[in-house]
Amino acid sequence: MTAPTAPVNADAGFPDPEHIAAVLDRELKRFVAEHPVAAGHHDADDAMLGGVPMPWMRRWAGGFPVIAAHAEGARITDTDGHQYVDFCLGDTGAMTGHAPAPVVAAASARLAAGTTMMLPTDDAAVAAASLRDRFGLDRWMFTLSATDANRAAIRFARHLTRRDKILCFSYSYHGAVDETLAVRAAHGRTVAREGNVGAPVDLDVTTRAVEFNDLAALEEALAHGDVALVIAEPAMTNMGIILPDGGYHAELRRLTREHGTLLLIDETHTFSVGPAGATGAWGLEPDMFTIGKAIAGGVPAGALGVTRRIADELLDDPEADLEDVGGIGGTLAGNALSLAAMRAALTEVLTPAAFAHATAVADRLLAGMNAVIAKHRLRWHALQLGCRVEYRFVADPPRDGTASYATLNAELERVMHLHALNRGVLITPFHNMLLACPATTMADADLHTEVFEAAVVDLFA
């Protein structure tokens, strides 16, 4: 540990913007100087769109990403020879830790034994049973991503209810799902969220967006009788962690039932709450359930669970073409590689003991952040959802997406992330989010506390 630092007695949530810019400039110079290989890669006129495999990789705080060489457990080594403690963990895709041994063994064996036969393997039923036992939904279908699972759920719901619209919460995120890239505008209409690329139709046609935690708005929106499905995370995770008010989920369930609307719970991120997600921990009763990323230990996979009643209705409906070109599909969905990895991740890695350890590390991360926030009188806060912790630059946690969006400070976020990266700590580019995995240690949490305080002292000094 470094020598104790004196409190900076910050009396504002945000440091002076000019000072942020100066610290950012210094940190950027350090980042470029210490990453000549990644910088050279970035300069090359290569064939990738934006110089990266996916444009979102440009969001890393240094202006270009480090190039990953090796990842194992909670650590990543880059091609410049730096090692990082990884709290990003693939934005939950590596909640198992990187390259968990049971997944590596099962997936390697499957790769050598064929992956794309258009046939089930014996892993599939085991993976489905594990999902059923954790989350309570009776019947499961596999996809390649959480996005795919959400798209299928929306189609199912429209088909079953013969209704046009879905309801989502402003500034929620459920993947690249057309209907959900929407927010409620001041005049009450639903509009495309900022930057929505190529929305097929006016979002007001497909979606009713309301604010999370606003039961009156939810009831008003459902009363139109045209909402097929509410898609909800148990707690919002895309605009910081926004916890549901006490009793919110009970009312959400009551109102959806009363108005003949199906309820989809998307646990892609809130799976951090525990082995059965928030659904298990909080006793939620969705009609449909989606999840992706972590469940196959880093191999692409998603899953959609439905109640037995919904499964029977869909299978018995001669107008629902589930088997060919009815809009539910993906040739590689349910492939043998994803399911071998999923079986191993669910049965051998994402165990109650693994969650207990990762959550204890997250407790320590939270305690460290809170101590720094209190010591320096920052008007910030931090929240935890199981093995996930997130800090925000406001004193009081916002209760909905629009309120949280209004508190964003992209420059401050960037400099916090880059400052940490330059000191060996990776944080997810899109949030101030830190995730612990079975391999993350208490010492890793303490390292974060140390670099977090160092950034605060630099920024407010």
Ligand code: PMP
């Ligand atoms: N659901 C939620 C809650 C998400 O945050 C995300 C993406 N982060 C998704 C679904 C989509 O996941 P993917 O991009 O892996 O399809």
